[in-house]
Amino acid sequence: MTDVLVVSELIDGGLRKNTLTAVTLxxxxxxxxxxxxxxxxxxxxxxxxxxxxxxxGARKVFxxxxxxxxxxxxxxxTVADVAKKGSYGVVTACASTYGKDLLPRVAAKLAAANISDxxxxxxxxxxxxxxxxMYAGNVFGWTSPTTAVACVGVRQSEFVGAVAGGGASAVExxxxxxxxxxxxxxxxxxxxxxxxxxxxxxxxxxxSGGRALKSGENFKLVLEPLVDAMGAAMGASRAAVDAGYVPxxxxxxxxxxxxxxxxxxxxxxxxxxxxxxxxxxxKVIVAINKDKEAPIAQVADYFxxxxxxxxxxxxxxxxxxxxxxx
Amino acid sequence: xxILVPVKRVCDPDHANKVKLSADGSAVTSDGLEWKPxxxxxxxxxxxxxxxxxxxxxxxxxxxxxxxxxxxxxxxTLRQALAMGADRGILVEANDAQLDSxxxxxxxxxxxxxxxxxxxxxxxxxxxxxxxxxxxxxAEQLGWPMATFAMTISxxxxxxTLTVGREVDTGVLTLKLTLPAVVTVDLRIxxxxxxxxxxxxxxxKYNEGARYASLKGIMQAKKKPIDQSKLADxxxxxxxxxxxxxxxxxxxxSGSTVFVETVDDLLAKLRNDAKAI
Numbered sequence: 001m002t003d004v005l006v007v008s009e010l011i012d013g014g015l016r017k018n019t020l021t022a023v024t025l026x027x028x029x030x031x032x033x034x035x036x037x038x039x040x041x042x043x044x045x046x047x048x049x050x051x052x053x054x055x056x057g058a059r060k061v062f063x064x065x066x067x068x069x070x071x072x073x074x075x076x077x078t079v080a081d082v083a084k085k086g087s088y089g090v091v092t093a094c095a096s097t098y099g100k101d102l103l104p105r106v107a108a109k110l111a112a113a114n115i116s117d118x119x120x121x122x123x124x125x126x127x128x129x130x131x132x133x134m135y136a137g138n139v140f141g142w143t144s145p146t147t148a149v150a151c152v153g154v155r156q157s158e159f160v161g162a163v164a165g166g167g168a169s170a171v172e173x174x175x176x177x178x179x180x181x182x183x184x185x186x187x188x189x190x191x192x193x194x195x196x197x198x199x200x201x202x203x204x205x206x207x208s209g210g211r212a213l214k215s216g217e218n219f220k221l222v223l224e225p226l227v228d229a230m231g232a233a234m235g236a237s238r239a240a241v242d243a244g245y246v247p248x249x250x251x252x253x254x255x256x257x258x259x260x261x262x263x264x265x266x267x268x269x270x271x272x273x274x275x276x277x278x279x280x281x282x283k284v285i286v287a288i289n290k291d292k293e294a295p296i297a298q299v300a301d302y303f304x305x306x307x308x309x310x311x312x313x314x315x316x317x318x319x320x321x322x323x324x325x326x
Numbered sequence: 327x328x329i330l331v332p333v334k335r336v337c338d339p340d341h342a343n344k345v346k347l348s349a350d351g352s353a354v355t356s357d358g359l360e361w362k363p364x365x366x367x368x369x370x371x372x373x374x375x376x377x378x379x380x381x382x383x384x385x386x387x388x389x390x391x392x393x394x395x396x397x398x399x400x401x402x403t404l405r406q407a408l409a410m411g412a413d414r415g416i417l418v419e420a421n422d423a424q425l426d427s428x429x430x431x432x433x434x435x436x437x438x439x440x441x442x443x444x445x446x447x448x449x450x451x452x453x454x455x456x457x458x459x460x461x462x463x464x465a466e467q468l469g470w471p472m473a474t475f476a477m478t479i480s481x482x483x484x485x486x487t488l489t490v491g492r493e494v495d496t497g498v499l500t501l502k503l504t505l506p507a508v509v510t511v512d513l514r515i516x517x518x519x520x521x522x523x524x525x526x527x528x529x530x531k532y533n534e535g536a537r538y539a540s541l542k543g544i545m546q547a548k549k550k551p552i553d554q555s556k557l558a559d560x561x562x563x564x565x566x567x568x569x570x571x572x573x574x575x576x577x578x579x580s581g582s583t584v585f586v587e588t589v590d591d592l593l594a595k596l597r598n599d600a601k602a603i
Contacts (some may be wrong), residue, residue, distance in 0.1 A: 097494040104459035108466035113567035182506035192497035
């Protein structure tokens with residue numbers, strides 16, 4: 001029997017949807033081992049998020065309202081204390097940059113194993129075994145903790161977010177704990193790029209551009225019309241980000257974001273290993289590239305061999321026309 | 327300042343798709359692949375050197391110590407960092423099978439307790455295990471503040487604090503840490519103006535990426551000290567916290583790529599065959 005604690009991620013004073021992928025793991029583990037799962041809403045807006053989180057069938061939703069910006073030193077003591085009090089076998093969160101930052105710090109507090117970025121879990125003889133990508137997604141390892149507690153990060157692109165159902169959870173406020181390290185950190189600020197497009201890690205379609213676009217201006221003039229015609233999120237290769245064409249939060253890859261949309265369109269991207277690591281879980285992959293020998297062909301289902309500067313505007317127009325027809 | 331930089335060797339990340347498994351799937355083998363420094367660790371060495379120098383004057387401002395755990399061969403990885411400009415090395419001999427994030431964090435804590443650096447600067451993750459955990463665990467064990475995914479670092483308050491820009495999902499999150507601290511770096515830490523140390527002029531532009539070792543650097547590195555010890559000598563708990571039962575290679579994608587020449591052909595296939603639009 002393994003009880004699970006889900007640690008929420010909040011954004012703009014409310015729930016960030018990626019939290020629900022960790023709820024999915026929690027349900028699987030709790031159901032598979034005959035345990036229960038609880039959720040800890042923590043951060044600025046925790047009370048607000050708890051109302052939402054109470055709809056997923058958790059035994060309890062704990063609330064730790066902590067104002068100001070996030071840093072791990074401020075949250076970890078409370079997460080660890082709630083985890084200890086409830087004797088959870090698994091403490092889980094989405095393996096976003098938030099979860100990756102926070103969970104290992106909590107793991108060290110609990111002398112727990114830290115199992116990062118899992119892509120699947122199975123219950124084997126009452127024990128939970130986790131599958132996780134290694135070597136930039138070129139190997140999967142099946143691992144299990146040898147400790148009583150494990151902190152587990154859930155790879156968002158590999159888990160479907162839980163849907164509401166299963167009755168209302170009891171909501172309970174918990175005390176906020178602190179430790180000395182937090183006093184040595186000052187939150188200066190968070191600079192966010194706001195976009196009207198879908199979020200990269202959640203979009204059904206992603207259109208990414210590479211260095212072959214040649215400039216930031218071409219991302220706007222050439223790529224963006226296709227992105228918007230397809231109702232897609234925009235991504236980029238590391239080379240395009242390094243060249244300064246687009247900001248770093250658009251980067252898809254081993255460094256950057258891991259995406260697995262229904263349709264991934266790689267425009268002018270050669271397909272370096274570290275880029276493939278971030279997108280090869282996509283359902284259908286399209287490459288648009290002049291060079292049919294480019295390594296992106298290893299993962300592409302469809303490969304349009306063409307000059308992107310001619311093909312992409314044409315495709316944007318034709319997709320728009322197709323969508324208009326319905 | 328005194329900076330400790332942990333470095334690990336990994337099998338050539340540019341050929342990570344060539345790693346294989348043992349016949350029974352119990353181990354990953356990288357036979358035939360070259361060992362390379364973990365790229366993020368190399369960036370951490372570069373960042374440490376930039377923090378510890380007045381670049382135009384070619385003047386050293388602090389000590390940079392590199393540390394590695396592994397077989398005796400990792401001395402070569404340490405020498406590469408020494409050739410870039412680090413001052414001395416620490417090699418802790420251990421079997422790779424004995425090491426996981428927790429053990430490495432405890433070993434590094436023992437070294438930090440002895441060396442008392444102002445800053446531990448390290449890669450955000452190694453590109454073999456891809457765990458991204460050691461820095462955070464080390465910071466917690468030390469009771470130190472941390473900043474992960476660092477893309478910029480500036481020394482502030484006369485060197486008592488570091489202001490670190492973290493590259494997070496939602497943008498850039500800036501923290502100010504009171505030293506000593508742990509910082510893990512992301513790849514943009516080696517951008518031309520990512521590091522400001524108050525000595526190198528603020529408008530100084532480095533070349534993109536980690537510096538190459540000069541011939542002189544390589545010669546000097548041969549004479550720089552590497553302190554050797556064994557994992558057992560550190561007096562730490564060496565129990566791992568997780569074990570791997572088996573490994574598998576990812577399922578191949580559909581296998582065949584359909585090449586097309588026209589946008590019309592592509593759209594027809596996406597609509598009719600793949601049902602993707």
